[in-house]
Amino acid sequence: xxAMVRELSYAQAIQEAMAIAMDMDERVFLMGEDIGVYxxxxxxxxxxxxxxxxxxxxxxxxxxxxxxxxxVGAALTGMRPIFEFQFSDFATLAMEQIVNxxxxxxxxxxxxxxxxxxxxxxxxxxxxxxxxHSQSLEAWLGHVPGLKVIQPATPYDAKGMLLAxxxxxxxxxxxxxxxxxxxxxxxxxxxxxVPIGKADIxxxxxxxxxxxxSIMVQKALDxxxxxxxxxxxxxxxxxxxxxxxxxxxxxxxxxxxxxxxCVYEAVKTLGIGAEVSAMIAESEAFDYxxxxxxxxxxxxxxxxxxxxxxxxTVPQIPDIITAARGLVxxxx
Amino acid sequence: xxGASKAVTDSRANLPFVYRQYSxxxxxxxxxxxYLIRRFEEGAEECYTRGLIHGTMHLSIGQEASAMGxxxxxxxxxxxxxxxxxxxxxxxxxxxxxxxFAEFFGKTTGYCKGRGGSMHIADVxxxxxxxxxxxxxxxxxxVGAALSSKMMKxxxxxVSFFGDGANNExxxxxxxxxxxxxxLPVIFVCENxxxxxxxSTARSTAVKNIAERAAAYSMPGVIVNxxxxxxxxxxxxxxxxxxRAGEGPTLIESKTYxxxxxxxxDRNRYRTKEEIEDWMSNRDPITLFESELREFGFIDxxxxxxxxDAVAQEIADGIEFAKASPSPDVRDTGNYxxxxxx
Numbered sequence: 001x002x003a004m005v006r007e008l009s010y011a012q013a014i015q016e017a018m019a020i021a022m023d024m025d026e027r028v029f030l031m032g033e034d035i036g037v038y039x040x041x042x043x044x045x046x047x048x049x050x051x052x053x054x055x056x057x058x059x060x061x062x063x064x065x066x067x068x069x070x071x072v073g074a075a076l077t078g079m080r081p082i083f084e085f086q087f088s089d090f091a092t093l094a095m096e097q098i099v100n101x102x103x104x105x106x107x108x109x110x111x112x113x114x115x116x117x118x119x120x121x122x123x124x125x126x127x128x129x130x131x132x133h134s135q136s137l138e139a140w141l142g143h144v145p146g147l148k149v150i151q152p153a154t155p156y157d158a159k160g161m162l163l164a165x166x167x168x169x170x171x172x173x174x175x176x177x178x179x180x181x182x183x184x185x186x187x188x189x190x191x192x193x194v195p196i197g198k199a200d201i202x203x204x205x206x207x208x209x210x211x212x213x214s215i216m217v218q219k220a221l222d223x224x225x226x227x228x229x230x231x232x233x234x235x236x237x238x239x240x241x242x243x244x245x246x247x248x249x250x251x252x253x254x255x256x257x258x259x260x261x262c263v264y265e266a267v268k269t270l271g272i273g274a275e276v277s278a279m280i281a282e283s284e285a286f287d288y289x290x291x292x293x294x295x296x297x298x299x300x301x302x303x304x305x306x307x308x309x310x311x312x313t314v315p316q317i318p319d320i321i322t323a324a325r326g327l328v329x330x331x332x
Numbered sequence: 333x334x335g336a337s338k339a340v341t342d343s344r345a346n347l348p349f350v351y352r353q354y355s356x357x358x359x360x361x362x363x364x365x366x367y368l369i370r371r372f373e374e375g376a377e378e379c380y381t382r383g384l385i386h387g388t389m390h391l392s393i394g395q396e397a398s399a400m401g402x403x404x405x406x407x408x409x410x411x412x413x414x415x416x417x418x419x420x421x422x423x424x425x426x427x428x429x430x431x432x433f434a435e436f437f438g439k440t441t442g443y444c445k446g447r448g449g450s451m452h453i454a455d456v457x458x459x460x461x462x463x464x465x466x467x468x469x470x471x472x473x474x475v476g477a478a479l480s481s482k483m484m485k486x487x488x489x490x491v492s493f494f495g496d497g498a499n500n501e502x503x504x505x506x507x508x509x510x511x512x513x514x515x516l517p518v519i520f521v522c523e524n525x526x527x528x529x530x531x532s533t534a535r536s537t538a539v540k541n542i543a544e545r546a547a548a549y550s551m552p553g554v555i556v557n558x559x560x561x562x563x564x565x566x567x568x569x570x571x572x573x574x575x576r577a578g579e580g581p582t583l584i585e586s587k588t589y590x591x592x593x594x595x596x597x598d599r600n601r602y603r604t605k606e607e608i609e610d611w612m613s614n615r616d617p618i619t620l621f622e623s624e625l626r627e628f629g630f631i632d633x634x635x636x637x638x639x640x641d642a643v644a645q646e647i648a649d650g651i652e653f654a655k656a657s658p659s660p661d662v663r664d665t666g667n668y669x670x671x672x673x674x
Contacts, residue, residue, distance in 0.1 A: 029483065055483070061513070066472045066506025073476020076461060077411065079483060081476075096503070100466050101473060108452040109462055110445030111668035145669050169671035 003188035011044045011181040013155035014120075017162040018045070018082060020191055022052055025080060028166060029056040031071055032084030032120075033064075041086045042122055042181050068094035068119070072102045072171075075117035080166060087133045088121035088175060095140075102171040103146030114169045118162070124177040124215060124265055125314055131302035134310075136266035138175040138213075142242040142275075148172045148196055149243045153217035155185040157240060160194030168196060177215040177265070199246035201253065205235035207328050208259040211250055211276050213239050216263040216315060223320035232328050242272055247279055254285040259327050261294040265314045268297025294327050296320060347628055349566035350404070356630045360639065362404070362561065363625060366396040366618050367643040369420040372429050375647045376419070376436055376450070380596065384655070385436045389450040390417040394559075394591035397617030398523050399424040401556075401564025402491060402586070405572045411459040411477050412491045413470030416451050417523075417590070418463030421493050426458035429646060433654035441657040447668060459488075467528075468494060468501030471520070475507045478518035478581075489575045490518045491568075497528025499542045505549075508583065512549040517575035519568070520583045523558060525590045530602040543585035551581050558588030559617040562624070589615070 008016065021028045030052075035045040036059040049057040060067040064085065071083040085091045091098065102115050125134035142149045148170055152158040158176065165172035202217060203224050212220040217238045224234035237253050239245065254260050260280055262273035273295035280286060280293065299313040344352045350359065373393050379385045392399065399420035403412070406425070414421040422432060427443065435442025436450055443455050454462035461477060464470040474492030481488040498504050499522055511518050522542045526532060539545060546553025554571070556563040564586055571582035589611040593600050600608075625631045631639075 027484075061506070061509060063506035063510065065503055066475070066510055069469075069472020069503060069507065070476040070479055070510060073413075073461075073473035073478075074480045074483075075476070076473065077477040077480040079476075079480045096466060096469060097472065101464075101469055105462070106671065107668045108444060108448045109454045109456065109668075110443070110447045111672075112444070112454065112456045113461070114671050148670075 003190045003192070005186045005188045007184045008155050008187040009181065010155045010158050010176070010183045010185070011042060013159040013187045014044050014162055014176065015046050015048065016187070017159040019048060019051065021082070021163060021166040022056060024191070027078065027080040028082065029058065029079065030082050030084065031058045031060055031067060033060055033062055033067075033086045035059060035084055040084060042178060044181065045084070064090050064093035065097060068097040069101065071117050071119070072097050072105070072115060075115045075171070076105060076113055080116055082118045082120065082166065084120045085122070088123035088137055089132050089135050091121055091137065098141065098147070098173070099144050103144045106170070107146060115171050116169050117171045118165045119171070119173050121173060121175045122178050123175045124179060125303045125310055126179045128305065128307060128310065130305040134303035136175070136264075136298065138242060139266055139271045141173050142272065146171065147243060148241065149175065150196055150241045151175045151214040152194075152240060153180070153214050153238050155183065155187045157194050157200075159187055160192050161196060161240070163191060164193040164196050167193065172196065175214065179215055183218070197241045197244045197246055199240055199249040200238045201235065201249065202238045203234065203236040205233040205257065207233045207257055208261060208324055209235045209237060209250070209253040209257045210261045210263055210320070210324070211237045211239055212263040213242065213272060214265065216265060219315065219317050220263050220320055223317050223324060226317070226321055227324055230325065232324060234324060239272070239276075245275070245279070247283070250276060250280065251283045251285045254280055255288045258288050258290040260289065261296065261323060261327055263296045263315055263320055265298050267300060268295055269300065271297055273297050291327055291330065294323050296323055348562040348624070349569070350562040351628055351630070353565070353569070354404075359625060359630050360635065362400055363618075363621060363631065363636070364639050364643060365423060366400055366621060367639055368429060368646065369396045369399065369423045370618060371643050371647045372423060372432065372650075373419055375651060376433070379436070379651065386438075387449055388596045389436070390595050391592040392417045392420040392590060394611060394617065395523060395525060395588045396420055397561040397621060398558040398564055398586040398588050401561045402493070402521050402568045402584070404565040405569045406459075406489065406491065409459055410489045410491070411461055412493060413461050413474040413477070414463040414493050415470065415495055416463060416465055417495065418453055418493070419450070422453050422455055422460050422463070425455065425460045427455040427460065430650035430653040433650045434657045437654040437657065438659060439654060439657035440660050441653070445668070446660045468498035468503040470494065471498065471503050471507040474518055475511045475516060478511065478516035479514065481517050482514070487576065488517065489572050491521055492518060493521045493523060495528065496522060496524040496526065496533045496537065496542060498522070499545060500536055508545070508549040508551070508581070511581040512551050515578060515580035517578070518581045519571045519575060520581060522583065522585045524585055524587050527594070527602065529594045532602070541585060543583055546583035551583055553583045553585065555585045555587065558586030559615050559620060561617065561621045588617075
């Protein structure tokens with residue numbers, strides 16, 4: 001690799017990607033609440049306003065629906081906006097523009113237009129922000145044809161997938177787990193992309209496939225490391241994109257390991273785990289399964305404030321270890 | 333109104349705005365297009381009744397002067413966003429009726445290749461970014477298009493058409509506020525036809541005139557009689573000039589009336605026969621414009637007959653074109669969901 005590789009945080013990697021995109025293409029600009037001089041609620045835009053000015057780093061009023069619509073309209077007419085929701089929960093105020101407009105415009109108009117908007121959604125629990133600032137709503141948007149929905153799990157992927165999203169002609173929704181923002185990892189300098197729609201095998205193994213998303217990828221890797229000493233060899237598939245899903249990578253992995261567990265933070269039912277499980281049940285990998293599929297997802301409750309309760313609502317490393325042990329050894 | 337005499341046209345100084353602003357040929361073209369909108373919608377309605385068009389449609393019959401007046405000062409590359417009641421806007425912005433009929437018939441030659449139908453009719457080539465099935469959905473999008481115009485310095489002006497119903501949507505308020513704080517070249521046109529589906533503005537809206545809402549966003553709020561072409565065109569002309577000069581948005585409230593019901597399911601229980609009859613007989617925008625043109629000597633009865641005949645022919649040809657056009661292949665249902673990778 002030619003480019004110099006440094007350790008950057010996930011937030012720094014996103015910021016660098018946005019700066020590169022803006023340097024490369026004057027159509028790219030940023031919109032969001034308090035992303036200018038404040039630097040964004042999670043300091044992802046940081047000081048970009050000093051470098052690119054208020055014309056390209058636009059503070060919007062607290063108007064999620066209108067702001068998202070402005071981004072959609074700008075994308076429809078030749079610009080390349082990157083729109084930040086301050087918290088992914090606030091996107092509920094903008095569902096109209098995301099679901100009815102951005103996702104469907106190209107289709108409704110018979111391919112005459114495209115909507116190359118990128119939307120960023122700081123998501124997930126673990127910050128003590130309680131029920132309205134901690135949700136994982138990616139499956140909502142994953143249900144909508146016309147959108148692409150990604151969940152990078154590392155600083156490297158965060159940068160490369162954001163640059164892929166900006167280059168993509170269609171609307172791309174990026175769910176960024178807030179607890180990942182401080183995670184550090186190797187990130188090359190300069191421009192590179194990580195493809196949307198391609199899963200990544202983060203750890204190879206023989207006994208069990210864990211399909212994980214976002215922050216659960218690292219938890220699954222940590223669990224896999226602990227299970228190694230017990231002689232359980234776990235393969236970890238980082239799904240990375242939930243729409244369009246990379247089915248083949250998951251199918252091939254399950255055919256190899258004969259066991260499947262899905263780990264994700266969002267509420268368990270009607271979620272990504274259901275989709276992955278059903279996809280496997282419908283595929284040729286079904287005949288390879290040696291055990292029932294296991295889903296580990298969020299509890300069927302809103303996210304509570306109390307830190308112990310909050311932790312208990314989403315899968316933790318010991319939960320993954322216990323479930324994996326049960327699945328491989330037949331202990332249920 | 334001044335008496336009908338040839339002498340008046342020699343000196344246009346005392347005539348209403350459009351008769352001073354535009355040539356006789358341009359004005360006759362406006363009448364042509366108003367008839368084209370009216371006959372297009374009547375033709376579409378008839379095709380619907382005969383089972384040639386499925387789904388539903390929202391007719392703007394009675395609102396033709398509003399669509400034409402607003403679009404009159406727009407350049408071809410200026411842009412509009414439109415509404416579920418958008419056939420008139422589409423024609424006024426330059427669309428061909430044959431491709432609109434083809435869309436309503438669900439054919440591949442339609443503007444949206446049969447994927448959108450009446451409610452999503454668009455003509456991107458002529459700057460119509462599309463009708464919208466969501467009340468108020470197009471308003472923030474228009475503001476975004478105006479932001480593009482400002483950032484790319486294209487000089488384009490964007491018009492967002494919406495109805496009275498949309499003025500109570502959050503999107504309306506958020507969009508007007510952003511357009512005002514960023515001084516964007518956008519014109520908000522509220523076609524107030526008195527009813528959001530069945531609910532009158534008196535029952536739904538706290539202000540008497542929707543134009544009063546403009547004060548909350550520090551922009552001019554202009555009320556026009558939407559059934560008088562000249563009044564609408566004059567207001568639009570001023571708003572376009574203001575937008576092009578970088579002075580920001582305007583809200584125009586065009587007071588008008590739809591002769592037909594909300595959509596094909598409407599039983600018309602919320603308004604009286606007398607009210608509808610009054611608007612149709614005494615305030616029809618085409619009749620009003622036509623009599624002014626005649627009165628001021630821009631056209632005679634023979635000229636009007638010629639326009640009506642030519643429009644009838646264009647409509648008949650358009651329907652034939654739609655009927656003869658191919659339907660999409662069912663195997664192509666998944667097309668246009670995403671951009672095809674080269």
